[in-house]
Amino acid sequence: MTASAASAHSVFVRRLGEGARKTLALHCTIAHSGVWSGLAKAMDGNASLVAPDMLSHGRSPDWDGQGDFFDHVTNNAAAELAGQMDVVGHSFGAIIALRLALEHPERVRSLILIEPVFFAIAHRDAPDLFDQHEKDIEPINSAFNAGENALAARLFNRMWSTGISPKWPDLPERTRANMVRGIHAVPAVHSVLYEDQAGLLRAEMLERAAMPTLILSGSETHPVIPAICAGLVHRLPYARHAVVQGAGHMLPISHPQDTAALLKVFWKPIPIAS
Numbered sequence: 001m002t003a004s005a006a007s008a009h010s011v012f013v014r015r016l017g018e019g020a021r022k023t024l025a026l027h028c029t030i031a032h033s034g035v036w037s038g039l040a041k042a043m044d045g046n047a048s049l050v051a052p053d054m055l056s057h058g059r060s061p062d063w064d065g066q067g068d069f070f071d072h073v074t075n076n077a078a079a080e081l082a083g084q085m086d087v088v089g090h091s092f093g094a095i096i097a098l099r100l101a102l103e104h105p106e107r108v109r110s111l112i113l114i115e116p117v118f119f120a121i122a123h124r125d126a127p128d129l130f131d132q133h134e135k136d137i138e139p140i141n142s143a144f145n146a147g148e149n150a151l152a153a154r155l156f157n158r159m160w161s162t163g164i165s166p167k168w169p170d171l172p173e174r175t176r177a178n179m180v181r182g183i184h185a186v187p188a189v190h191s192v193l194y195e196d197q198a199g200l201l202r203a204e205m206l207e208r209a210a211m212p213t214l215i216l217s218g219s220e221t222h223p224v225i226p227a228i229c230a231g232l233v234h235r236l237p238y239a240r241h242a243v244v245q246g247a248g249h250m251l252p253i254s255h256p257q258d259t260a261a262l263l264k265v266f267w268k269p270i271p272i273a274s
Contacts, residue, residue, distance in 0.1 A: 011052050011076045012059035016040035019047040020272055023086040024100075026077055026093030027051065028115075028250075029186060030153060030179040032058030035090075038256035042058045045265055050080050054093075057182045069188040070198060073267035074099050084273055088112040088253050088263075091160075092189060098232075099198060100184050101213075102205045111213040112263065112268050115221060115249050118228050120196040121235075130199030133224040144187055152184040162220055162248035213239035214266045216259065225249070 014033040016025075017040040024159050025036045033051035040049045053060035054073045063069055074096050081087075081100065089097030094116035101108040122130040136159060143152035154168045157179060168176065191197040199205060211238050226243075233239045242262055247255040261273045 002222050008194070009182050010061055011055065014049075014051045014053070014058075016049040016051060017043055017045070017047050018043045019043060021047040021086055021267060022082065023047045023049050023088060023178050024077065024080055024097075025049045025051040026087070026089035026096050027054065027057070028091030029054075030057070030156065030182045031090075031253075032178065035253050039259055042224060042256040042260035043145065043263070044260070046260075046267070050082075050085070052076055052080055054182070054185070054273045056185060057178070061182070063185075063188075064065050069185060070096075070099075070192045074103075078104060082109070084109040086110045086267065086270075087114070088114065088236070088252075089116075090114040090187070091249065092193070094118075095189075095193065095200075095252070098209075099200055101211060102200055105208045105210060106213070109272075110211050110267065111209065112216065112266070113213065113232065114216045114230075114252050114259070115218065115225055116215065116228055116232060117193055117225075118196075118200075119224070120201060120234070121231035122224050122227045123194065125234075126224070129224045129227045133222060136222070140186075143207050149183050150180050152186070153179040156183060156186065160222070160249040162250070165248075165254075182206050201235070207237060209236050210238065212266070213269055214262070215239055216243045216262065217241070217243055218249060218251040218255070219243050219245045220248040221251075222249065 026032055027035050033053045036051045038048050055063040077096050087097045087100055094113040095119045101111045138157045140152050215232055217225050217229050229241045233241050242253050246257045252259045
């Protein structure tokens with residue numbers, strides 16, 4: 001593993017693995033680029049991961065609140081697209097990955113969206129499941145409204161964890177502090193995820209995704225996620241959906257071997273340009 005700072009954008013970029021498939025890996029909210037280490041190892045030399053830390057996450061600097069957070073993190077990720085690359089994103093990172101594929105399709109060889117949190121799709125396609133999610137997330141929104149970011153981070157982490165995940169008090173203090181540090185990204189991208197502020201769901205945008213696309217979800221995830229996955233399969237021209245049994249929302253971290261096995265099969269017929 002090597003690491004470097006991208007000077008033009010001041011974000012930290014981690015490089016994992018030695019394989020021929022150059023892959024851009026985009027982590028979820030309140031995580032960091034190091035979470036891809038297990039998947040990189042499980043790929044057994046099949047891929048080299050380029051993994052930037054989002055602003056306010058990992059070893060990247062804090063977002064200063066200026067401009068649009070989604071624009072900033074997308075531009076930082078796009079700066080790491082060198083030639084044609086496979087792009088994998090998890091949770092909010094999957095929404096960044098989708099935007100890259102729609103805005104730079106010539107540079108995205110294949111697209112992997114893991115547990116994408118594009119709630120605007122569920123709002124349109126599965127309003128009952130969307131409403132259930134809104135009820136479940138209300139305590140988090142209340143914490144944000146009260147200015148209690150530490151509580152919001154704790155509740156957010158609990159909501160997207162499974163029964164086998166470490167409880168908040170059992171997490172290292174540094175891990176908890178990093179989650180609190182990055183939690184402001186959640187309200188910063190609310191209109192992107194809920195209202196499609198970036199216009200990604202427009203038909204003329206979606207048809208640009210001519211690359212093979214794999215969408216992954218865990219069998220134990222929140223019920224809203226399968227509805228989002230089904231909506232993306234319906235809308236994207238070359239997408240298919242697979243489920244990792246026993247996994248929850250954090251499946252690329254908790255189930256790296258299963259994730260790697262699915263990626264190897266998915267990538268097998270997709271050639272790497274010489």
